[in-house]
Amino acid sequence: MDPILNSFKDKKGFIIISVIFFMLGVIIGYFVFKENPQFILSNLEKLMGNIINIGKQIAGKKKLYAIGLIFQNNVKALLLMMFGGIFFGIIPLIGMIFNGFLVGIMMAIVFSQGKSLGFFLAAMLPHGILELPAIILGASFGLKTGVDLLFPKRDKNKFEILKENLKNSVLSMGILVPILYIAAVIETLITPYLANLF
Template sequence: MWIVRQYQETGRFFRKKLLKLFLILCICFAGLCVLSGIWLASEEALLNEFVQQIAAGFEEKRLFDEGGISFFTLLLNNLYAVGISILIGCIPFFFLTILPFFSNVVVLGAMGALYQTTGIGMGAFLIGILPHGILELPALLVSFALGLYLCWSLSYKICLQRERSFRQALKEAGRVYLLVVVPLLLAAAVIETYVTPALMGLFLGV
């Protein structure tokens, strides 16, 4: 079947070109989230400023409606964000994808620090993050890996003037986005919209 072949090709590409970078990003992301959370927990004024900026960003993107999280708005926002993280990799030499990587690190670190310093606790934070995060975070990290891979591929081609097909790299990145990132974000959006709020309500006794 065509779709099976596409997933097979995607798997080969991921193992050969992205796996090591993906694992490095996973380790760095986890470590930096913990470190940023510890640091922000000790800087109350800075933490409050970050939290206000995060809340303003949510409001600007209209992620919430009267009934809670807006599923379609959340999904479209996430698809757009990861798409941009990949596409800015088409700008050579600067590796701009590292900017949304660090942005997400700060957001998670700040939210963790907020839950800890306000006494809500890390248990509630993990309940609020893990159900959808086990799908959304890998999707984000794959998109960051794709953006960095594209930037490296184009920079390599420009510097060494080798007959290296950047068009093929774009094709592979697009296939990973459609077959891996989009389904993960779709499932994560369903969980974040309908499951995570219920679990938080049970945990907090609301």
């Protein structure tokens, strides 16, 4: 277990950066919708096509199928955040802003429909409390890879840096992937029940 836990060392600063960019995305998404809701609603399928498609695919299907599809989608997002860092950290940065942007839009849509903050939190928090930190952590690995490639230490070449970062990213999946699976189970079985209470 130690190598897996050790893979999370030296990520604190990158976690903070990931959170900042995510929150920036939330704020942008929320206020873009408030300023021009018609534009967002007319382009909603382009912006949230993946989420909408998953919703359509799991409608009426067995719970196990829904869990598998949501889990698969989240693992893809995690891998993109982590290994997209090889492009000098640009992909995880954009990914965090875009994910935050979507959350901000969803929050604004919920409020525009007259629904409460309680409904929004019930629809997001049960699974999001696990899913979001896992994705943020994945982004922090990607950001570290990008920064290390841009500003390599003198005693290491870029190939050694890349190899070490990718190894740590793979090791971290021993924790992050199970977390995403639990989040998918909660999103399928618990989140809809809680959201329906509001």
